[in-house]
Amino acid sequence: MADLAIETDALTKRYGNEYAVRELDLEIDPGTVYGFLGPNGAGKTTTMRMLTTLTKPTSGSARVAGHSIAERDAVTPHIGYLPEEPPIYDELTGREQLEYVAGLRDLPREESGARIERLLERFDLTGDADKRIEAYSKGMRQKVGVIQAVLHEPAVAFLDEPTSGLDPRAARTMRETIADLADREMTIFLSTHILPVVDELGDRIGVLHDGRLVAEGTPTELKRRAETGEEGSLEDAFLAVTDEGEYAEPEEAV
Template sequence: MSPDAAAAPAIEMDGLTKRYGETTAVSSVTTTIESGTVYGFLGPNGAGKTTTMKMLTTLTRPTEGSARVAGQSITDRPAVTPHIGYLPEEPPLYDELTGREQLEYVAGLRELPTERARADIEAMLDRFDLADDADKRISDYSKGMRQKVGVIQAVLHEPAVAFLDEPTSGLDPRAARTMRDTIAELADREMTIFLSTHILPVVEELADEVGVIHDGELVAEGSPAELAAEAEAGEGGTLEDAFLSITREPDAPVAEAE
């Protein structure tokens, strides 16, 4: 990483906006995420989470506003991509390859040193209980196994910022625990994790900061404890209470606690 990227905040968004015709998917999002932060990005379906992640990972260009990731403008894709890893909800995998071949292919694209990459791949395959299936074709993998390969290839090059979209989707409880432990370990190495998930206990456990997006707008930010405390003042008290309160439609009835 360049010195400028290392010194800059991990992610800076300034009025970031994306429109599709008459529809505004993301509206003027402005925030700063410091390096080494696990940032939980929450919102209902269709709130703008995936569109925001696609802009930050250079997969789609903003309509208005700007953003920088690892010190680089998101409109400069060659400058950004060496510093990021991205796990979409459906990992981009080649079904005709084996799990090991897929990861070696990605290591080659990233121009990682061969011996180190092989050692790292073997360690991660073992960590995610994929070693015994590493030489099977990905076409024969379950959703959970595909998800494991996806997260390994997203962080294999040790990016400054990892964008993880529903990383525990399709995982059994043991594998989900391994995923959470891995995210915590990556954060301990000062990797910034931009984490989108519907599993609120994962965010409560791992996130330093939480951002809630609703109808394309960033409507709340703070630590899980801060958002829960705000909910507690309204007779809530958990991150789930805060999320439900923040994203409740104005005319929707308030659910009563049992």
């Protein structure tokens, strides 16, 4: 069990009488790209916030990188988080923002400096790195957000819509980066509405609907389960499993 990157046990979040997430059970191995799908309001962001210690669960438990999410100080060194709106400061330049995060995480100066330059170069941000973030486009902000989330090479990276606002070239760079990170045994918990990204990168996919995990498996398994056939698209499978909204039990696709 200690080998799992993410492990949740009946994780539940309730606001009043409304369930945002209901008895979520996940087991994700290290190095997995886990595509976390679901319609708007399904509970994806709440799940990510619980797993990143930002929101306290109502009941149930979870461990990330072997640490209970009740212990923020133990979990945070091992995770990186890109929320839907990148948490960056408009008053800083892109380079300052990244150096700031490196300083907060106490990364070795020379190593982190070189890593920042490499990632800026990779995301085509070197020319704009010394401009204040207030002048950045949505895509540039997204790139800075992603770089800061993986700068310290965490064991688990939670990425909420990482390709949002990116042009096709940048989106491809992002996909390649995610694939590279996964190759280096980083677990990527990837929430997105862009299903081809998950289809291409996802080792496993979980579909959340009304706070419940209604399907889980590899992309191929999901397509098979939704009776769309292996040739069908993930979109067809997603629509099929979320249309079936009355799943009483979360179950494996196969």
